[in-house]
Amino acid sequence: MGLAAELGLDETERGRIALVVTEAGTNVLKHGDGGEIVLGRPADSAGAEIEVLAIDRGPGMEDLGKSLRDGYSTSGSPGTGLGAIGRLSSEFDIYTLPGAGTVVLARVRARKAELPESGRRLSLGVIGLPIVGERVSGDAWAAADxxxxxxxxxxxxxxHGVLAATAARAAVRAFHQNVGASSERLVAALHEALRGTRGGAVAIVDVRWPDRHLEFAGVGNVSAGFYTPRGSRSSVFYKI
Structure with missing residues (x-):
């Protein structure tokens, strides 16, 4: 539990994390035909907090409400796994699609940790992992909210690897230095910042809330999808 200790979670909170990971991993193995467990600090965290993301490609759940009730099981187990994860977590969410799989999200926050700033508009979720065989990822992200x-x-x-990560970090620095500019000028600033590095593909999403206006700008093989209750679409300019 080195990550939990590094982020300042105490012994009790580290115990909660251990139980959440154990229950999530058990569910992935028993019900999900295998999958992945990803641990990290949430993208929008303001304090000592760990996020656990359990992803499987199993049969999914036909009745999520029933599956969340203690005592219900499809494998002969006590049927307390999902309920236990929910009770141990500071935040808990789940998405399941019958025939496709299940994603369980759990966050455990230290008692002293601050909640995300009230002035923020977005709840951010990011997964970034290095390609197999590399120790660092050549992908990066940044946000101003x-x-x-x-x-x-x-x-x-x-x-891939260190040189790709160096280019990505240069883009992140340029983003924070120029985030007040328009999307067009921001992309131009990123282009200049990547000179002298390997370069990279970049994409910007700019949301102006009073105008309910979303703008996408990008260079290279990065795309964006916009998902609403009315459906999904890809667009450069989009009214929300």
Whole structure:
């Protein structure tokens, strides 16, 4: 539990994390035909907090409400796994699709940790992992979020490994230095910042909340999808 200790969670909180990971891993193995467990600090965390993401490609759940009730099981187990995860977590969410799989999200927050700032508009979720065989990822992201405007960036450094990560970090620095600019000028600033590095593909999403206006700008093989209750679409300019 080195990550939990590093982030300042005490012994009791580290115990909660251990139980959440154990229950999530058991569910992935028993019900999900295998999968992945990803641990990290949440993208929008303001304090000592760990996020556990359990992803499987199993049969999914036909009745999520029933599956969340203690005592219900499809494998002969006590049927307390999901309920236990929910009770031990500071935040808990689940998405399941019959025939496709299940994703369980659990966050355990230290008692002393601050909640995300009230002035923020977005709840951010990011997964970034290095390619197999590398120790660092060549991808990176950055965000600036307020009541008036939210700007998000993703960058895919060319290639893999350390040199790709160096390019991605240069883009992140340039983003924070120029985040007040328009999307067009921000992309131009990122282009300049990547000179002398391997370069990379970048994408910007700029949301202006008072105008209910979303703008996407990108260079390279990074795309964006917009999902609403009415469906999904890809667009450069989008009214929300």
């Amino acid at each position: 307020s009541k008036e405007r939210s700007v998000l960036m993703v960058v895919d450094g060319l290639g």
